[in-house]
Amino acid sequence: MNKIIILLCMVINIFATDLVDLYRLKGLNAVEEKLENSLRDKEYWDSYLKNKDVELGYYExxxxxxxxxxxxxxxxxxxxxxxxxxxxxxxxxxxxxxxxxxxxxxxxxxxxxxxxxxxxxxxxxxxxxxxxxxxxxxxxxxxxxxxxxxxxxxxxxxxxxxxxxxxxxxxxxxxxxxxxxxxxxxxxxxxxxxxxDREFKKAKREEISLVLSSIYKWKDSWKKSDIKRYLKYYSPEFKKDDGSDFKIFSEYKHRVFSKKERKKIKFSNINITPYPNSLNKRMFKIIMDERYVSPSVNFKGKKELFLEIVNNEIKILAEG
CATH class of the missing domain: 2.40.440.10 (L,D-transpeptidase catalytic domain-like)
Known part of the structure; x- marks a missing residue:
């Protein structure tokens, strides 16, 4: 019930007529998917960040x-x-x-x-x-x-x-x-x-909006067990904190995604920080709350990502 109330309040305040019609004709899940589409849209985040100071990052x-x-x-x-x-x-x-x-x-x-x-x-x-x-x-x-x-x-x-x-x-x-x-x-x-070490490189709004929209695209590929699209968000240099590399990670994810489990994934309290480093990479650290529910896993805790921007795309270097 709380979820319905929250979504309907968003409906009233945002695209009222269109979303009410969508809810009436196709139900709550269709409304939620439309709102998720907005979160995957960089233009939405460009607009949202327009008057926010993000030189040192984006913080919720x-x-x-x-x-x-x-x-x-x-x-x-x-x-x-x-x-x-x-x-x-x-x-x-x-x-x-x-x-x-x-x-x-x-x-x-x-x-x-x-x-x-x-x-x-x-x-x-x-x-x-x-x-x-x-x-x-x-x-x-x-x-x-x-x-x-x-x-x-x-x-x-x-x-x-x-x-x-x-x-x-x-x-x-x-x-x-x-x-x-x-x-x-x-x-x-x-x-x-x-x-x-040397001059700190401040963040730009277009970098933060790219990171935010990409996080939600990454989450969508994860939710839908789209392994090919999911792994595109990872760098070939990816390593876990135990030293295991991208090949081991990819093989593991192929096994997990092959089950095609229905899952719900929610991110909240997102904080994004430009990450100074000695590797000459344009890096950012993301820390956020994650709620993950599937038939085999029920997790509520922190999700941590360390990523770089390469050719206007994010590439995850490490996660925890």
Whole structure:
């Protein structure tokens, strides 16, 4: 009943006459399919994003973006408010001693990419200041590349009166009072960290609309078990976080899709972030809620995609 009410409200406010007639003649499923068609249409998303600020990405739930420029040793905090980016603070920071992306444990490099802040650590050695914000490095994409290391934090400066160090072992460090301000200004579960080596390449509306429309096209091929169309959304470089490659993934999906199971797939709370990287790829990270129901699987949780744009098409590099 709730589903019917929601769809009818959309009918009244959007294409009232046409959709009412469609509902009357062909039923609720036909109305839902027409609305899904709109979500697969890039022009719909072009229009929807017209007055939204998407330079740092598109967010339905995330509220805070921490952007760290490694080369400039600078950190910026933005708050998303009414689809606008508001710069809250800009601070000098210290990053890893070695230039470049992190690949090995102990290489003294700060990783490049997009990370969640997963917890706040207190009662640390005085070297790290009053506390540290723990990042999700290595993420799914890092693991697919077999990147090593752990314990990448945003932390403070030594509490004792000692000379400020010039570098970290890979973490991001800022003055203690600025760390405390940062912590007070964000909500960890709704914040993300972007770490970029050189000039950060901002997102364009046409890129975000391409990603959004393609996600729904990808979902449609998945729902209909159209294996040929489904696999076209994956890069030949695709790897799972366990290191298995596209060939293994393709063989597995052929077996699953051959069952032709009826399934329902719903995405919500979509967040899309331009993904800084050292591979010279135009990448984006997508994190969203997924509801998947079939005769053999009932799943409700997070879906994570790491993709690149190639020749105006998305190609999935890793997923979790």
């Amino acid at each position: 739930t995330k509220k805070y973006i921490i952007l760290t420029h490694k080369e400039e040793s600078e950190l910026e905090l933005y708050k998303i408010d009414n689809n606008r980016l508001n710069l809250i603070t800009r601070n000098s920071v210290i990053v890893g001693e070695k230039e470049g992306d992190k690949y090995l444990e102990g290489d003294k490099r700060t990783p490049e990419g997009v990370y969640d802040l997963i917890s706040k650590k207190t009662k640390l050695d005085q070297f790290y200041g009053p506390f540290a914000l723990v990042t999700s490095y290595p993420n799914t994409f890092d693991k697919s590349l077999n990147k090593k290391g752990y314990g990448i934090w945003i932390h403070g400066m030594p509490l004792e009166n000692v000379e400020r160090e010039k570098y970290t072992k890979g973490c991001i460090a800022l003055d203690n009072h600025e760390l405390e301000k940062l912590d007070k200004n964000i909500d960890l579960k709704n914040a993300i960290l972007l770490t970029s």
